Amino acid sequence: MRTWAHELGFSHIGVSGVDLSSAEPRLLEWLALGYHGNLQYMERYGLKRARPAELLPGTVSVITARMPYLPRSTSPDWQALERARLDAPTEGVVSLYARGRDYHKVVRGRLRKLCDRIETLVGPFGYRVFSDSAPVWEKELASRSGQGWRGKHSMVLSRDAGSMFFLGEIFVDFPMEPTEPVSEHCGTCTACIDVCPTGAIIAPGVVDARRCISYLTIESHDPIPVELRALMGNHIYGCDDCQTICPWNKYAQKTEIPDFDERSPLVGQQLVDLFAWDEATFLKNTEGGPIRRIDHVRWLRNIAVALGNALRDADETQAAELRTALLSRAHHESAMVREHVAWALAQRPGPGDPVWP
Template identity: 80%
Template sequence: MRAWARGLGFSQIGVASVDLSSAEPGLLQWLAHGYHGEMHYMEQHGLKRARPSELVPGTVSVITARMPYLPRGTAPDWQERERARLDNPSEGVVSLYARGRDYHKVVRGRLQKLCKQIEELVGPFGYRVFSDSAPVLEGELASRSGLGWRGKHSLVLSREAGSMFFLGEIFVDFALDPSDAVSAHCGNCSACIDVCPTGAILAPGIVDARRCISYLTIEKHGSIPEELRPLMGNHIYGCDDCQTICPWNKFAQPTELPDFDEREPLVGRRLVELFAWDEPTFLKRTEGGPIRRIGHERWLRNIAVALGNALRQADATQAEELSAALLSRADDESAVVREHVAWALAQGEAESEI
């Protein structure tokens, strides 16, 4: 099974039991604090998220899998390169995982193929595959099955692969021996907590999604809280700061799959270029990728915030170009876009008054 999984692009598989009862109090407390923000799907299924056998009746074991997503040919100094992007305010930064094909389809599709191979060996069996696509405690299952430990940023970390991988699960109706969990190796390091621009990591393993840039640029509808906008820098879709700073990611491995190769229009592009995309262009350039799910309105909203942040640091020539780009959408049909454009333009005015 491990050989089949490697042939399909997975770097490791494990097995977890369906008893996640010890994780239920933490989940309930996290939800009670409202840390899930507008992600109402996190609470809609109640404790089924922590009860695989209730989510999919008949489930006896869970096969877990991880799939690396660093693009093929990624340079060893990729962490430094990615952090350097944050020092170029005029560039729009898209999270690494979102620069290629939509991982939901890739991971689930390859898990389905793995199931077919298993079926040839053991005969027909009941199963269902997931990858960030249902109320599943993916990190909990991954850590319990030995794919890694939960880092202080709450992501799963591996000594061999860092955290730059997707997770997937196969709920099966036959028993498998659970694989051994691994011990945590974060020690006294608090790099991920210290680097978070918005202070979203409240304590080791506890993230307030409402402050997380990934949440704000992807999950959040409508207006982004004004007090958080200046902290978002030039992030326009997702945020990798807690991962690019993590020492364990020097061991992150590139994928062997072309699916996660970077799409050039999304990497190293200037904000003014991206802000000029009309909706047909946005849909064409993001076809088959995860960015399309936020829609053109939120795409423009996010870039408007980044333009405002760039405007605060711009010289006279740069400010003229940035302001012109923003003014081109000052009368946008979307009230959300208009609001964020007005805020962004005000950043230039505030800077000129200082």
């Protein structure tokens, strides 16, 4: 089965049981503190995330898998290169995982192919595949099955693969011997906590989603909290800061799958050019990718914040260009876009600007 998994692009597979009851109090406390923000599905499904046999009756074991997603062209110094993007305030930074095709479909499709091969070995069996696509407690299942340990940024970390991989699961209706979990190797390192721009990692392994840039730019449908906007820099979709700083990611693996290669319209682009995309261009340039999870309005919302952050310290020539871009959306039909544009312009006010607040 491991050989088949490797042939399908998975770097590692493991097996977990379905009893996650010992971790349920931690999940309930996180929800009670409101750290899930407006992720209502987290609250709606509650403990079902921790009970695989309730999500899919008949489930006896869970096969877990990880799939690297660093593009095939990734250079050895990729971490430094990605961090350098943060020092180029007029460039829009899209999270690494979002620069290729939508991983949900890729991972699930290959898990189904793995199931077809398993069926040749054990005969017909009941199963369902997942990849960030249902109330599945992926990180808990992954860590229990030896995919890695839970890092202080809350993601799964592996000594030989870092954290730059997608997770997937196969719920099966026959028993399998669980694989052993691995020990934790973060030690005294707090790099991920220290580097988080918005202080979202409030304790080792505990993330307040309401402050997380990935949540703010992807999951949230609301205006971005004013007190967090200046902290977001030039992030316009997701954030990799806690991963690009992590020492273990020097061992991150490149993908073998062309679907995860970078798409040029999303990488190394200037904010003013991305802000100029109309809805048709946005849909065309993000077709088949995970950025489709947000709409054009939220795309403009995110970029307006980044433009405001760039405007604050830009030279006169850059400032004029940034202001022209922002003013082009000052009368946008969306009140949320108009408000974020007004905020951005207020970072360096000019005559005739829309009033904010």
